[in-house]
Amino acid sequence: xxxxxxxxxxxPGGVAARLAEILRVDHAxxxxxxxxxxxxxxxxxxxxxxxxxxxxxxxxEGHEAVHLARFDALLTEHGVRPTAMTPVxxxxxxALGAGTALMGPKAAHACTEAxxxxxxxxxxxxxxxxxxxxxxxxxxLSRFRDEELAHRDLAVEEGAREAPGxxxxxxxxxxxxxxxxxxxxxx
Ligand SMILES: [Fe+2]
Ligand SMILES: [Fe+2]
Numbered sequence: 775x776x777x778x779x780x781x782x783x784x785x786p787g788g789v790a791a792r793l794a795e796i797l798r799v800d801h802a803x804x805x806x807x808x809x810x811x812x813x814x815x816x817x818x819x820x821x822x823x824x825x826x827x828x829x830x831x832x833x834x835e836g837h838e839a840v841h842l843a844r845f846d847a848l849l850t851e852h853g854v855r856p857t858a859m860t861p862v863x864x865x866x867x868x869a870l871g872a873g874t875a876l877m878g879p880k881a882a883h884a885c886t887e888a889x890x891x892x893x894x895x896x897x898x899x900x901x902x903x904x905x906x907x908x909x910x911x912x913x914x915l916s917r918f919r920d921e922e923l924a925h926r927d928l929a930v931e932e933g934a935r936e937a938p939g940x941x942x943x944x945x946x947x948x949x950x951x952x953x954x955x956x957x958x959x960x961x
Contacts, residue, residue: 789907794854795959796900800915801845802857802958803893806867808842810889811835813871814882827879830928834886837921844914857958866954870947881943883934888947890926894919896955 811831819828849856857863874885897919904912937943 793852793908796904797845797848797852797854798857799896799955799958800900801842801849802859802863803896803955804838804842804845805856805860806863806954807838807889807893808835809864809867810871810885811838813868813873814875814885815871816868817872817875818879818882824879827882827932830932831882834925834928837925841918841921844918848911858961859954859957863954863958866950870950874943874947877938877943880933880937881939883929883932884937884940884943885947886929887926887934888944889951890922890929892948892951892955894922894926897922 811834815828815831815835818824818831821828848854870885871882875882897915901912901915901919904915934940
């Protein structure tokens with residue numbers, strides 16, 4: 775699922791302003807991803823018999839931490855401020871992770887599938903937009919997107935779609951992610 779590329783605003787500074795939006799929203803997304811997995815691990819790493827998913831979550835969180843560190847560096851390099859919503863996203867993401875984990879491992883995987891689907895589509899749109907004018911960044915986003923796809927696929931293999939209330943849970947999480955993306959680009 776990919777979004778139509780958003781053309782940079784015309785006039786001087788339009789391209790720089792669009793790059794700032796891209797870096798800000800991606801930083802927010804990766805920060806959210808780290809905190810979702812952290813919230814899920816806070817619940818499931820304590821639970822008996824959940825060692826398998828706890829290890830999977832730890833591994834995925836490790837990838838997200840690498841993505842986040844890269845966007846931290848890119849924000850600094852380009853003089854872009856993080857979204858003002860950062861403290862809210864941290865809490866909301868941790869709560870989403872912990873909440874879905876409390877519903878059980880399949881719900882935790884359903885959360886991963888929903889979030890990673892939105893993120894990979896979001897990256898696909900940015901990659902299409904940036905290929906011409908920022909090829910190095912596009913290549914980097916492409917590598918991150920591949921990892922998000924792998925996270926999504928693992929979640930599906932592990933039974934995400936068998937989670938209780940899957941359709942509603944997935945739709946609500948996807949809508950939340952899309953709203954967070956829109957807000958983080960601008961605020
Ligand atoms: Fe990521
Ligand atoms: Fe991911």
